[in-house]
Amino acid sequence: MLITFAVAGYRSLRDLVIPLGRLTLVTGENGSGKSSLYRSIRLLADVALGRVIPALAREGGLQSTLWAGPEQISRRMVRGDVPVQGARREGPIALKLGFADQDYGYAIDLGLPIPDSRSAFGRDPMIKCEAVWMGEMLKRSNVLAQRAGAGVSVMTKGGTRKTVISDLASFDSMMTHAADPEHMLELLVLREKMKSWRFYDHFRTDADAPARKPQIGTRTPVLAADGHDLPSAIQTILEIGNGAELEASVDDAFPGSGLIVSEVDGLFELSMQQRGLLRPLRTSELSDGTLRYLLLVAALLSPRPSPLLVLNEPETSLHPDLLPALGRLIAAASKRSQVIVVSHAPTLVDELSKVQGCSILKLHKVLGETKIDDMTPPGWAWPQR
Template sequence: MILTLAVAGYRSLRDVVIPLEKITLITGANGSGKSSLYRSIRLLADIAQGRAIASLAREGGLQSTLWAGPEQFSKAMRKGEVPVQGTVRNKVVSLKLGFADEDYGYAIDMGLPADAGRSYFSMDPEIKSEALWAGEALSRSNEIAGRSGPMVRVLNDRGQRMPVVQNLARYDSMMTHAADPKDGLELLVLRERMRAWRFYDHFRTDSDAPARAPKIGTRTPVLSSDGSDLAAALRTIYEIGDEAALAEAVDDAFPGARIEIVVNDGYFEVLMHQKGLLRPLRTGELSDGTLRYLLLIAALLSPRPAPLLVLNEPETSLHPALLEPLARLIERAGRETQVIVVSHAKPLIEVLANNRCCVRYELRKDLGETLVEGGDAPKWTWPKRS
């Protein structure tokens, strides 16, 4: 389970360090920074996939994602006595991401490239430092692997920090290029954990949505991010997952209803039997909200629970009557999986907030900066640049 999440210099998240629980609920008004926090976690996951630089490029490059306010706010600025204005910069420009779980912690620091303006790729950020450590907060004594410039050093079984990579490209992470069963086992373990994180964000439910059409099916213990394999994922829950929980989840949301998976020439399709109807409804006939809820059921009842499951505004397109059943579904998933929910749906928030395993954070903006209400920031140390 992730114990601490840290973000600095990313969009409105100037400096955020928050403790997480089995279920973490992120709420706040529109524009408070919920989406930025969600995207920062996705960006962390992209590092383990070797996609962080490309992901930042899709957001407009480092310059478009960096904190746009001053390095520090003076007391007079916060009181409104003087306008917000730039100050003399004392620190380097950086975007930092990190987390600590029950075993390891990891952090990365990305900054402006040294050859800015001299390359066609000068908008790509440069990885300045990375660190992997044991425990919750980084220190000199618990660092297992560290990257400084092009060199990665790993602690060996004799307590020595030995170089394992000496010419790592500035756009490559040690998570993807130094993870090795022999010399970088801890990096490999943590990388695979991060690769197993799952994100579900605004499933498509329009008439051309991938989930509406029959698809060739294979065993699918993990629903894809676009929901295209919905029928196969639901059938997999029936065969190797919790069939009773699936039936209960459908009946809880749609009393008297049940689903059936049919196969024609290898193509899987969902049929929904509803009370009072003389025939089942095909996926293409379902309302947007009904289809979205079935997608959420498939995601949350996965037979292969993820170490981390992140839901961004799962209430989208759902009727208010479905929010309490959704909260119960999330609570059930939280028994096996750590869940982060980003939401502003009051009924969903109220039910989840009453769960003893849930912590709630309210985000608000002050002078363009996202501040976190609720809970004290845990100890955190960023890796130093060389």
């Protein structure tokens, strides 16, 4: 289970280190930085998939995502005694991401590229340094693997450091290019764990949404991020997952209702039988909120639970009456997976707040910087370039 997440230099997240629980609720007013926090966790997962730089490019490039305020914000600036203004920088311009669980920690530092007139990829950020360490906090004595520039060194079984790569490209992470059973088994284990994190963000429910159309069906223990394989995912839960919990979750939100999965020539289609109707409704006939709730049910009741599940504003398009049922569904899922929920829906926030052990992070902004109320940040140290 992740116990710490750290981010620096990303949008309104100038320097944030947060504790994570089995169930963590991130809330706050519009514009407080909730979406930025969600995207920063997703960016960290992109490192393990080898796509952090393309992900940043889709956001407009590193320059567009960097913290836009001064390097340091003084108390006098906060009080309004002096204007907000920059000063001579003491550190390099960087976007940093990292996390720690009970066993290992990882951090990456991305910086501005060196100007090169010979390349058309002058906007791509450079990976300046990375580190993997044992335990919750980086120290000189517990570093297992470290990347500085183009070189990667690892700790050998004999306790000495050995360079295993000396020419790693600035756009390649050691997470994808130095993880192997011989030199760095821990890095390989960590990478596979990060690759299994799941993110669900604003399922499509419009008339042309993939979830509204029949789809080729195969066993689907994990719902796709766009929800196109909803019928297969539901049928998989019924066959090899907790079908009783699935039926109870649907009945909790829509009393007397049930789901039917039909198959014709390999195409699977989901329909919903509702109390009082003479025929079941196809997904093309369901309301946006009903379809979105069913997508969340399929995601949260996966027969193959993820070590980390992150939901961004799952209440979108749901009627307030459905939010208590959604809260109970999320609470049950947190017994199988670590769950982070980003939400500003009062009803859902209230429901999740009742869950024993739920960690609540309430975000607000001070001079454009995201802060968290009543939080003592965990210990954290970034690797040095």
